[in-house]
Amino acid sequence: MTPNRSAAPDLQALVRAASLAPSSHNTQPWLFRLRGWSIELLADRIRALPVNDPQDRELTISCGCALLNVRIAAAAAGLQSEVEVLAGASHDDLLARVHLARASAPLADAELASAIAERRTCRERFAATAVDPRTLQLLVQAAASEGATLTLLERSEQRLGAAALVAEGDAVLWANPSWRRELAAWMHPRRRGDGLTLPALAVPLAQAVVRTFDMGGGVAASDRQLADESPVLAVLSTEGDGARDWLAAGQALQRLLLLGVRQGVQASHLNQPVQVAALRPRLQELAGCAGPAQLLLRIGVPARALPAAPRRPLWEIQIEG
Numbered sequence: 001m002t003p004n005r006s007a008a009p010d011l012q013a014l015v016r017a018a019s020l021a022p023s024s025h026n027t028q029p030w031l032f033r034l035r036g037w038s039i040e041l042l043a044d045r046i047r048a049l050p051v052n053d054p055q056d057r058e059l060t061i062s063c064g065c066a067l068l069n070v071r072i073a074a075a076a077a078g079l080q081s082e083v084e085v086l087a088g089a090s091h092d093d094l095l096a097r098v099h100l101a102r103a104s105a106p107l108a109d110a111e112l113a114s115a116i117a118e119r120r121t122c123r124e125r126f127a128a129t130a131v132d133p134r135t136l137q138l139l140v141q142a143a144a145s146e147g148a149t150l151t152l153l154e155r156s157e158q159r160l161g162a163a164a165l166v167a168e169g170d171a172v173l174w175a176n177p178s179w180r181r182e183l184a185a186w187m188h189p190r191r192r193g194d195g196l197t198l199p200a201l202a203v204p205l206a207q208a209v210v211r212t213f214d215m216g217g218g219v220a221a222s223d224r225q226l227a228d229e230s231p232v233l234a235v236l237s238t239e240g241d242g243a244r245d246w247l248a249a250g251q252a253l254q255r256l257l258l259l260g261v262r263q264g265v266q267a268s269h270l271n272q273p274v275q276v277a278a279l280r281p282r283l284q285e286l287a288g289c290a291g292p293a294q295l296l297l298r299i300g301v302p303a304r305a306l307p308a309a310p311r312r313p314l315w316e317i318q319i320e321g
């Protein structure tokens with residue numbers, strides 16, 4: 001693409017939009033290098049979760065979400081973006097380069113921009129409102145347009161099976177003291193700007209409890225109920241299981257989440273059956289996905305407005321030159 005160099009775009013606005021993407025444990029494992037008419041996306045592997053995510057799979061999916069936000073914010077700024085995928089090319093942290101150019105006409109993706117700041121991970125029970133089947137079809141198409149597959153678990157035995165796998169996953173994860181320690185390490189007061197937030201005074205106690213006790217039984221029971229009661233359960237899967245697939249899964253996830261926000265729905269994760277290696281093929285089989293499962297999502301209409309999770313300041317995630 002040949003950029004019009006007369007008016008340099010505001011790349012900071014694109015990075016700000018990227019920073020609002022979801023990420024596992026709210027680690028925000030990304031860095032952006034601004035290069036005039038291009039932005040490079042790098043994995044910030046210091047923020048990896050080696051126990052929960054030993055292959056950096058979720059880390060790369062999170063970066064894919066941030067990449068989609070860059071593309072959407074660019075479209076809203078009248079910029080066409082072309083993504084050069086570099087993930088998987090080497091062991092480098094450089095995942096993608098977004099080349100920007102002035103668009104000659106309004107871009108359809110601009111419509112999703114307002115949803116970037118309105119999206120939330122909704123871990124609570126959803127309202128008892130059914131999700132419109134047309135909305136679900138739009139979400140399926142959104143995932144497909146980014147090269148991933150969203151499979152809705154529509155039959156009751158699929159939903160019950162998925163809920164049972166979530167409970168089984170919880171039991172395995174919580175029984176692992178290293179996993180609990182890692183979770184506790186990312187429980188932060190809001191002012192830290194990252195992690196799973198708790199009121200500042202509650203942090204030391206909550207961390208100690210999570211580190212010390214296997215609460216798998218209780219968590220499994222409540223997650224199972226959440227899964228059972230969710231208006232929609234869906235599996236996001238990809239063709240392969242490498243860094244390029246994970247980056248695509250992230251872009252697909254974020255596109256369907258933003259589209260969902262515009263239709264009045266939000267989502268949250270029940271990824272335990274993907275995080276426990278032995279359960280992952282069982283989830284794939286249960287959903288009937290052609291490729292490996294990447295995420296298990298609950299989707300519904302939120303019962304109340306939720307506060308935004310904190311984000312790191314831009315100066316921490318931006319590299320110049």
Ligand SMILES: Cc1cc2nc3c(=O)[nH]c(=O)nc-3n(C[C@H](O)[C@H](O)[C@H](O)COP(=O)(O)O)c2cc1C
Binds near residue numbers: 061268270309
């Ligand atoms: C790849 C990925 C995996 C995630 N896994 C979980 C999960 O297992 N459980 C959960 O409650 N939230 C999960 N989340 C949601 C994050 O915790 C959430 O995005 C983060 O706390 C920031 O909050 P926000 O999405 O409301 O901005 C995941 C998000 C991503 C992108």
